[in-house]
Amino acid sequence: MHPISRRRLLQGSAAAGALALPGVGGSATAAPPPPHQWIGAGPFAHVYDPSTPGGQRYLNDHTLIKAADRWHLFGIVGAGAPPGRAPDSAAEVAFAHASAPDPYGPWTTHTDALTVDPAYFGEEHLWAPHVIEAGGTYWMFYAAGGRSGAAISLATSTDLFTWTRVPTGPLFRGRAARDPMVLRIAGQWVMYYTELSGQDGRHVVAFRRSDDLLHWSEPGIAFTDATTVATLSVTESPFVVERDGWYHLFIGPRNGYDGTDVFASRNPFSFGLDGYAGHVPGHAVEVVTDGQQWHASAAGWFHQGLYLAPLYWRDAPPPWQSPDNPVAGLDVDGRLTVFALDAGDRSLLRRVQLDQESDTWSSWEPFGGPAGAVPTLGRDTAGRLEVFSLAPGGAGLHHRVQRPDGGWEDWEEFGGAAGAAPAVARNADGRLEVFALGPGGTAIARRRQRSPGSPTWDAWDGGFGGPAGAPPVVAANADGRLEVFALSPGGSGIYHRWQETPDGA
Template sequence: MQPISRRNLLLAGTGAGTLALLGAGRAAASADVPPHRWIGAGSFRHVHDPSTPGRRRYLNDHTLIRAGDRWHVFGIVGDSAATGDAPDSAAEISFAHASAPHPYGPWTAHADALTVDPGYHGEEHLWAPHVIEAGGTYWMFYAAGGRGGAAINLATSTDLTTWTRVPSGPLFRGRAARDPMVVRIGGEWVMYYTELSAVDGRHLVCHRRSADLLHWSEPGVAYADETTDATGVSVTESPFVVERDGWYYLFIGPRGGYDGTDVLASRDPFRFSLDGYAGHVPGHAVEPFTDGQQWYASAAGWFRHGLYVAPLHWQDAPPPWQSPDNPVAALDVQGRLTVFALDAGDRSLLRRVQLAPDTDSWSEWERFGGPAGAVPTLGRNTNGRLEVFSLAPGGANLHHRVQRPDGGWYDWEEFGGPAGAAPAVARNADGRLEVFVLSPGGTLIARRRQWSPGALTWDPWDAGFGGPAGAPPVVAANADGRFEVFALTPGGTALLHRWQETPGGAWSPWNRFGTAAGAAPRVARDGSGRLTVTAIGPSGLGAFHRRQSVPSGGWDDWRPLFGWSAAAPLLVPSADGRLEAIALSPGGERLAHRWQLAPGGAWDPGADFGEPGVTLAAPPSAAADATGRIHVFAVTVEGRVRTRVQVRPSSGWQPWTGFGDRLLAPLPSGAPAP
């Protein structure tokens, strides 16, 4: 039998504009138990780097515990791979250890806590430590194993420095048992860990029970993912369960890309399902913890450099999603490229305008609206007037603002609500704008369209268009004018699509468009008239594309496009109709670029597109100006905006430059509304 590596395991309404039917979709609660809370997180701060002189290292699955007046962290540690690449998880053979007086530091590194011992029942790796205190002893549960199979092992300590493995060997073995965490529930200890089903290969979160932390029951299944091992990457990593006010919350990932963790709520600690979706935290291997006064979330991962900490929020309303584009840009009624973004300080909506359609000179940033819950989305009418669609803080409702023919703007108006994201917008075959919006918590997708092309009035909402969904929908028009809408199912178990059967006509049922996916897809139309969809696999292991065989027709098979990617690659057509694709690696350190050699044709192998030493907070956005030149916009982890512009339409690129002095809010999915 070949040695087991972590990588191998991973691969194994009304016309008045209200939208009352877009409910939050809470799990049901009994009369004496309040509804579950919704979970989101603030910005993550980098607090500890485990690197040593001449050796760049990362932390992955980790655990935090408070002892006296200090916090301690233990975690998988390894040597970082080349920028944007994943390391060899089989080489993860030790646990790093550091301590601090506060979760935000300062952190002091200590000697590695535990190193692999091949003589101890065939250990070949050390993964995912979890430490608790009981009876004056610290207990470290961790995943190990090798040729003898996956194992959950145990070491103990009285000082958090010297650790001794229990002489009896592994607590138990499994097919792919890993990522243990232990919590007290009622009068017994419960261990949650990940496993593969021996029946159908599905990824599971299993549980076992114990009275003494040494002897454990046979396993039960707390959560079963709908995908199977045959689909590729596990999305049942790093399970963590906490209880609050009679509800149990399971944190599990990677969801929404490598740096993402979903939360499922249940009244039963031994049974969780996607129906209990309760929020999202934008981090990898997230561990929730509290100092008794505040809640925090910690995160780490292969593509980061150490430990990150963020405030964890327990909310009455679901945290909003956002458009994948940030900032967002489009041509206005005067043919000037106009950029909209959110201020990092007060989340107010900002605008910046090209001074002339054929220049690189811009106005200063100016305030365009009050605080918003997500980056806005844009629509452009047949007469060129822009419409801006914004989500209110907390997702309470939608607003929109319409450009006047003279280039000025009408006042903001209510557009519907509540909502879980700013809507997807497209122009249909007869010139009317249509919007597609996700409800809070993703329970349904609603649709609304203009009364007539360019009109200021809109039809009533159709709240039964689709759903539930695991991310906001995306929409594009076929060459013949028929819409196609694409959506991610809850938990990322599949991609679905639905299309108009005739331009402006009836819609098909929802159909399966792809297997498990890691995030919402993107879609664009090239110069040949064919649509292309991009998506990432679960965990972001790879980025793929699928294009129409003929304009407005069927679809070719999925094909690889990039390696590890933080989100579905950006697609933007050049002036000559060739698509340009740009993908950001998890961690934000590498920006890759590929382009079609001809409209609808094969892809160039590509090249690096980013700036050395610059880390991005989120994938870039792009838009073409009136001359046809593409402008790419990206926000760094410091909130600075950088831009890169084609020299000429469909040509090469100028160097990256700054784009104004305002700091912008990336607002990753799951961030709390201001």
């Protein structure tokens, strides 16, 4: 039989059944909680490398728990793969263990906490540990299946170093059950985990309830994604946090391997795409708090260990979080010009190619800012560059136009608010056209120049499309017609819209 891959869905036979949703406490006359907040994250810092003198190792799904005055980390660990290749998840057979006085370290590596035991009811791998404390005992829930099907298993400890599997075997099996997370809600234990629905094979987050952490109810479904078994899972690593009367579900990988979406709901047993509440650019994200500060932890196949970032709760949608890659274009003199964000204060920097043959460049120079994202570029029919920048926090857009002599006009406000730097293209008649994602992805707005090279622009058309799950992209067809592509919320499909004629509707 072929090895089981964690990224390719486990093939089992158990179907998720229906479960009536209970009330979640509170009285009918209680004042409603405030609107849900929006979640984003600051830059991730590398805080722990699990590699040993014997070789490079990576972490994947993991858990953090504080005991006494130390934090403990447990996670999938595996040997790093050659560049350009993904590791074999079927070879993930141990849980790393490390501890530190603070989540940011310094971390001390301990002996692996648990290794695979084929004699334990057909266990063939160890995935996604989650550890809680209850009644003076530490409970480690983890995914361990094989030829007998996907399974959620349990080991316990009194000191976080020595772990013993419960003798009765897995707590339950499922079609693709993995990535358990356990939370106390309304007097019961609730386990969230990754699963496939039995009816149509859609990717879901399932839940079960328990009074004693050993015996679990039949499954219910807390979240259903539009994607199906034919695609890679996008409901992995579920993590639920309650704050101010709202429950927040973190799941991924979404919008890339290093991507986690957040969905908010008043009901911890029912989340939907319409509750989108933010995005964290990390893989297998867990939420960590000491009661005062919030952090997001992340790890993954292509990273050496554990990363931490500050987690932000805001009243307004944060800007779209994308990699801070530079952007380049030809200026009015035909020279390559590169724009990048300063890693310190996120101001814009510029560097110009001085000579193509010798490949000499100017020094980096300040260009404005700070900015909320890497800028985007447009180029008019005269070859002049136009730079579009997102204000910090997505408060609005700004732009700056190159003069015919190669210099630059001052920055001007361009409008907004926007959720990301806009996509820019040139119409067949030379007019620039801009497409911007609205805050929180609620809509896509459009704006274009009155005439080629003109400093005057038409008003924003806020009803061009949306909602969207990521910033749009735009390109010109061979006949000059612009075509816009946008990801649907949740990533279930890609939509497009195109001009009927060049420069037309």
